[in-house]
Amino acid sequence: MPSSSSSSPNNYNIKILASILFAILLILCAGAGYGEAQLSPTFYDEDCPNATSIVSAVIEEALQTDPRIAASLTRLFFHDCFVNGCDGSVLLDNSSTIDSEKGAFANNNSARGFDVVDNIKTALETACPGIVSCADILAISAEESVSLSGGPSWTVLLGRRDSTTANRTAANEALPAPSFTLDELKASFAAVGLDTTDLVALSGAHTFGRAQCQFFSDRLYDFNSTGSSDPTLNSTYLETLSALCPESGNGSVLADLDPSTPDVFDADYFSNLQVHYGLLQSDQELFSTSGADTVDIVDSYSANQSAFFESFVISMNKMGNISVLTGTDGEIRLNCSKVNGDSYGSSATLIAEY
Numbered sequence: 001m002p003s004s005s006s007s008s009p010n011n012y013n014i015k016i017l018a019s020i021l022f023a024i025l026l027i028l029c030a031g032a033g034y035g036e037a038q039l040s041p042t043f044y045d046e047d048c049p050n051a052t053s054i055v056s057a058v059i060e061e062a063l064q065t066d067p068r069i070a071a072s073l074t075r076l077f078f079h080d081c082f083v084n085g086c087d088g089s090v091l092l093d094n095s096s097t098i099d100s101e102k103g104a105f106a107n108n109n110s111a112r113g114f115d116v117v118d119n120i121k122t123a124l125e126t127a128c129p130g131i132v133s134c135a136d137i138l139a140i141s142a143e144e145s146v147s148l149s150g151g152p153s154w155t156v157l158l159g160r161r162d163s164t165t166a167n168r169t170a171a172n173e174a175l176p177a178p179s180f181t182l183d184e185l186k187a188s189f190a191a192v193g194l195d196t197t198d199l200v201a202l203s204g205a206h207t208f209g210r211a212q213c214q215f216f217s218d219r220l221y222d223f224n225s226t227g228s229s230d231p232t233l234n235s236t237y238l239e240t241l242s243a244l245c246p247e248s249g250n251g252s253v254l255a256d257l258d259p260s261t262p263d264v265f266d267a268d269y270f271s272n273l274q275v276h277y278g279l280l281q282s283d284q285e286l287f288s289t290s291g292a293d294t295v296d297i298v299d300s301y302s303a304n305q306s307a308f309f310e311s312f313v314i315s316m317n318k319m320g321n322i323s324v325l326t327g328t329d330g331e332i333r334l335n336c337s338k339v340n341g342d343s344y345g346s347s348a349t350l351i352a353e354y
């Protein structure tokens, strides 16, 4: 059998042709990828292989004195991604060029965890200077916070770069309010490319953390200007919450978003909604809006925690991909609360690019 046909002239030509086609394909691929780099799970493998464990260690340390911090960091990632994409803009302080998003309604006296982000950044700058962006710190922190709290762990896609701008007006427009109806919630998510399943799955993050009385006390005393309580609030829960949040009391007092397991990331959020124990109107809307397509999704996550975890991971990856800066766009901030060059040198940006 003439098996060593590689020497036959026909085959030889075919091989050359194949090589040429392959080369063309490579060039086309490179061309297509140019300027629109994708996030990658291995982005820091060369230059900061321990990035995730460094982030995790700082969060574990913070959890020792602040059991709420995992929830706060998870929320920061959401508030970053919804406003001009996941670019670390939520972390910037006011300056001559920055109108801080920290002053937006949803963040003012509410968003927290900035000090822990700074500690993470300091630890990363020591281990691998100028490499890990503040936007990626938020992405990794959210994943580590969820997994350290009993939720799923997943491979975080990385390579985001940091913005040099922030926009408080945009934050006011983009971040949903706790008094939103289901239609308003859907619109808010659709505006950043997230669908109804994403809305329900991501709302499941309210399985941990706290909310201040001021964000739900209307439901206790004057829901929708009716002069009475929200009819979709469980009467037992109404009593508990009214005791915690007296009318015209201190609006900063905190309630657990998930009264059954306040610091654990599990599917209890969804079983709470089924017995009308959603703390925010925006939570209960998902289950109590009659005829809504969200009800079946709530029921399915309540019945099957693995299904919730699986959806949550998919939706977090989707949210984490909103309008990211990659390649040479933006910068790698040296201090997460300010843009490089805002009374800082920017030499580390060069190191980061090569």
Ligand code: HEM
Binding pocket: 068, 070, 071, 072, 073, 074, 075, 078, 109, 110, 111, 112, 176, 177, 178, 179, 180, 185, 202, 203, 205, 206, 208, 209, 210, 211, 212, 213, 215, 257, 280, 282
């Ligand atoms: C669906 C629309 C949403 C609305 C209207 C909403 C609103 C709120 C409000 C009002 C609070 C309480 C803040 C305070 O009292 O200071 C809160 C807390 C929280 N939110 Fe949301 N949220 C939404 C979606 C999300 C999403 C998508 C995530 C994350 C994936 C998230 C994660 C959290 C966490 C973890 C907390 C607790 C934070 C802490 O204890 O510091 N939320 N949310």
Ligand SMILES: *[C@@H]1O[C@H](CO)[C@@H](O)[C@H](O)[C@H]1NC(C)=O
Binding pocket: 049, 050, 053
């Ligand atoms: C990564 O961290 C582990 C301990 O957490 C340490 O043993 C290891 O040397 C570190 N690797 C690098 C490359 O820094």
Ligand SMILES: *[C@@H]1O[C@H](CO)[C@@H](O)[C@H](O)[C@H]1NC(C)=O
Binding pocket: 094, 099, 100, 102, 103
């Ligand atoms: C930033 O400055 C503006 C005024 O320019 C002020 O209204 C706002 O409260 C400040 N925000 C923060 C977070 O300090």
Ligand SMILES: *[C@@H]1O[C@H](CO)[C@@H](O)[C@H](O)[C@H]1NC(C)=O
Binding pocket: 103, 104, 108, 109
């Ligand atoms: C944020 O809240 C403080 C009160 O704690 C207030 O003085 C400030 O004006 C608020 N900032 C904005 C931008 O509304």
Ligand SMILES: *[C@@H]1O[C@H](CO)[C@@H](O)[C@H](O)[C@H]1NC(C)=O
Binding pocket: 167, 168, 169, 170, 173
């Ligand atoms: C900030 O966001 C608002 C609302 O999206 C937009 O109208 C405005 O142009 C933005 N400002 C800057 C400086 O990008």
Ligand SMILES: *[C@@H]1O[C@H](CO)[C@@H](O)[C@H](O)[C@H]1NC(C)=O
Binding pocket: 181, 224
């Ligand atoms: C609030 O009241 C208005 C009518 O005043 C009604 O159209 C709307 O559906 C109500 N919202 C809720 C959440 O009940």
Ligand SMILES: *[C@@H]1O[C@H](CO)[C@@H](O)[C@H](O)[C@H]1NC(C)=O
Binding pocket: 250, 251, 252, 253, 254
């Ligand atoms: C309101 O409650 C918060 C949180 O419990 C507390 O830090 C603050 O001191 C209280 N303010 C007043 C005026 O009592």
Ligand SMILES: *[C@@H]1O[C@H](CO)[C@@H](O)[C@H](O)[C@H]1NC(C)=O
Binding pocket: 234, 235, 236, 274, 275, 276
């Ligand atoms: C209210 O909560 C109790 C548990 O505290 C539950 O047994 C009951 O079914 C709930 N009621 C409604 C209307 O969901």
Ligand SMILES: *[C@@H]1O[C@H](CO)[C@@H](O)[C@H](O)[C@H]1NC(C)=O
Binding pocket: 304, 306, 307, 310
């Ligand atoms: C729960 O959801 C997981 C993930 O979607 C699925 O593989 C599993 O079959 C479901 N379990 C049940 C009992 O339906």
Ligand SMILES: *[C@@H]1O[C@H](CO)[C@@H](O)[C@H](O)[C@H]1NC(C)=O
Binding pocket: 317, 318, 321
């Ligand atoms: C992220 O967004 C880019 C560009 O919009 C898209 O090509 C890519 O498939 C998305 N990746 C994920 C994991 O959603």
Ligand SMILES: *[C@@H]1O[C@H](CO)[C@@H](O)[C@H](O)[C@H]1NC(C)=O
Binding pocket: 093, 122, 335, 336, 337, 338
């Ligand atoms: C980062 O910048 C802020 C000012 O926005 C400053 O207060 C802080 O000390 C800086 N952090 C570090 C680690 O230099």
